[in-house]
Amino acid sequence: MTDQNPCSPHCPTDADHLCMPAEARKRARHRLSIARGHLESIVKMLDEEDVYCVDVLRQIRAVQGALTGASDVVLRGHLEAHVATAAGRGDTVEMVDELMEALRYR
Amino acid sequence: MTDQNPCSPHCPTDADHLCMPAEARKRARHRLSIARGHLESIVKMLDEEDVYCVDVLRQIRAVQGALTGASDVVLRGHLEAHVATAAGRGDTVEMVDELMEALRYR
Amino acid sequence: MTDQNPCSPHCPTDADHLCMPAEARKRARHRLSIARGHLESIVKMLDEEDVYCVDVLRQIRAVQGALTGASDVVLRGHLEAHVATAAGRGDTVEMVDELMEALRYR
Amino acid sequence: MTDQNPCSPHCPTDADHLCMPAEARKRARHRLSIARGHLESIVKMLDEEDVYCVDVLRQIRAVQGALTGASDVVLRGHLEAHVATAAGRGDTVEMVDELMEALRYR
Numbered sequence: 001m002t003d004q005n006p007c008s009p010h011c012p013t014d015a016d017h018l019c020m021p022a023e024a025r026k027r028a029r030h031r032l033s034i035a036r037g038h039l040e041s042i043v044k045m046l047d048e049e050d051v052y053c054v055d056v057l058r059q060i061r062a063v064q065g066a067l068t069g070a071s072d073v074v075l076r077g078h079l080e081a082h083v084a085t086a087a088g089r090g091d092t093v094e095m096v097d098e099l100m101e102a103l104r105y106r
Numbered sequence: 107m108t109d110q111n112p113c114s115p116h117c118p119t120d121a122d123h124l125c126m127p128a129e130a131r132k133r134a135r136h137r138l139s140i141a142r143g144h145l146e147s148i149v150k151m152l153d154e155e156d157v158y159c160v161d162v163l164r165q166i167r168a169v170q171g172a173l174t175g176a177s178d179v180v181l182r183g184h185l186e187a188h189v190a191t192a193a194g195r196g197d198t199v200e201m202v203d204e205l206m207e208a209l210r211y212r
Numbered sequence: 213m214t215d216q217n218p219c220s221p222h223c224p225t226d227a228d229h230l231c232m233p234a235e236a237r238k239r240a241r242h243r244l245s246i247a248r249g250h251l252e253s254i255v256k257m258l259d260e261e262d263v264y265c266v267d268v269l270r271q272i273r274a275v276q277g278a279l280t281g282a283s284d285v286v287l288r289g290h291l292e293a294h295v296a297t298a299a300g301r302g303d304t305v306e307m308v309d310e311l312m313e314a315l316r317y318r
Numbered sequence: 319m320t321d322q323n324p325c326s327p328h329c330p331t332d333a334d335h336l337c338m339p340a341e342a343r344k345r346a347r348h349r350l351s352i353a354r355g356h357l358e359s360i361v362k363m364l365d366e367e368d369v370y371c372v373d374v375l376r377q378i379r380a381v382q383g384a385l386t387g388a389s390d391v392v393l394r395g396h397l398e399a400h401v402a403t404a405a406g407r408g409d410t411v412e413m414v415d416e417l418m419e420a421l422r423y424r
Contacts, residue, residue, distance in 0.1 A: 015156045022155070028162065029152035036145045043142060046135035049128070050121045053184035056134065057208045060177045064170060071166045076418055078159035079401060084410040086402035096397045100390065102163045178312065185308045189291060190298035198296040206288055227368045234367070240374065241364035248361060251354045258347035261340070262333045265396035268346065269420045272389045276382060283378045290371035314375045 010081055024077025031070040038063050075103075116187055130183025137176040144169050181209075222293055236289025243282040250275050287315075328399055342395025349388040356381050393421075 011019035020028075042059045045051050083099065086092040117125035126134075148165045151157050189205065192198040223231035232240075254271045257263050295311065298304040329337035338346075360377045363369050401417065404410040 012155050017156070017158055019156045020152075020159045020162065024159070025152050025155075025157065029149055032145060032149050032152065032166075036142060036149060039138060039142045039145060043135055043138050046126075046131050046138065049118050049131075050123070050125045051131065052123055053126045053130075053180050053188065054204055054208050056126065056180050057177060057184070060138075060173055060180070061208070064173055064177075067166055067170055067173070071163060071170075072418065072422075074159050074162050074166070075421075076414060078163070079414045079417065080410055082159065083397060083401050084404035084414065088405055092398055092402040095402065096394060098160055099397065100394055102160050102167070103393075104390075178316075181315075182308060182312055185295060185311065186304055189295050190304040190307065192296035194299055198292055202288060202291045202296065205291065206284065209287075210284075224367050229368070229370055231368045232364075232371045232374065236371075237364050237367075237369065241361055244357060244361050244364065244378075248354060248357045251350060251357060255347055255350050255354060258338075258343050258350065261330050261343075262335070262337045263343065264335055265338045265342070265392050265400065266416055266420050268338065268392050269389060269396070272350075272385055272392070273420070276385055276389075279378055279382055279385070283375060283382075286371050286374050286378070290375070294371065310372055314372050314379070 018082050020074070021077045021081045024073055024081075028070050028073045028077075031066060031073060035063050035066040035070065038066065124188050126180070127183045127187045130179055130187075134176045134179045134183075137172060137179060141169050141172040141176065144172065230294050232286070233289045233293045236285055236293075240282045240285045240289075243278060243285060247275050247278040247282065250278065336400050338392070339395045339399045342391055342399075346388045346391045346395075349384060349391060353381050353384040353388065356384065 010021045011017075038059070042056065042063065045056065045059065078099070083095055086095040116127050117123075144165070148162065148169070151162065151165065184205070189201055192201040222233050223229075250271070254268065254275065257268065257271065290311070295307055298307040328339045329335075356377070360374065360381065363374065363377065396417070401413055404413040
């Protein structure tokens, strides 16, 4: 179940590491672009002297939710493409250690 | 302890609502600008075909932490300027309801 | 707005510190008792050899939600009884520092 | 890579579903027992009229941390024993859907 390219079929053929599935990559990129635009608008809100604290808290919370959504897209792609195939590649412990570290305080 | 401008001394004199203290506003703006730059760099990361899922998860988590930091600046300013003075203004219940709603699922 | 007992009318007359409002105390106690019973049932689930991981994750998450609910009852009581009156007592900065520390990583 | 018992070698031979690895089960049970004792002590704290809100918030937060630790033990066992072997069993999509749902709002 192993071959020379560890991340086939998700990677350019010369990659020497696991790569993100293309669809997850595009969807995550799209969601993060929208979150960036939202964050840009909060920065502008804060140029106004009469902005109200609770409105800013709500807007920041909305961006946090959007980032969690993007993170879920990446996580799902990673679980399907890389974690579910770990036993076949023989790197289960390393993959799980790495993921648990990345999920901490999520 | 009340006067005609409910948010004095934090607001332009013609504001009719509570306003964010200027220092908290500037500090939150600065932090959110940095988070926006970081988020911009993640969007660019996702243009690369060989980006790795776990690296993206880590970067998104770092931006989440930065947003939580900015949110804490806003929350602290709000508690000091507006919640701590609520009994004096006589709007404690409204202020606390509003804040609890904004903190939900924080 | 200050008097000899800092936490009146929420405290026994001989208390020398702020005390939790009685209603919030009773409601939080009730909710935490229920969460304790739920947690007890998860411990028992884990005595069964054929328990499934995802069922345990879901049950732990439900208890976490119940604890967050209890925490919100305590927080709301604290904001109304103690933070909203801080400017009157003159201890705003201390109250807010303490609360921000307690909310960290909430 | 498949056999008649889907959860072998983690399960009693007559189980018809995936089961938690025994070591993760014992470790999670131990941690949750400690959390239950801690939660019991908070319920007792709340019998005292002069308990202080912020002390209760801190104690609840500590129990939340303990539950997250127990949850991580279960999650790690699940990833290693069941998710990493999903491609071999052929149930990747179902396993990942189920896990993503259980992690939501974690």
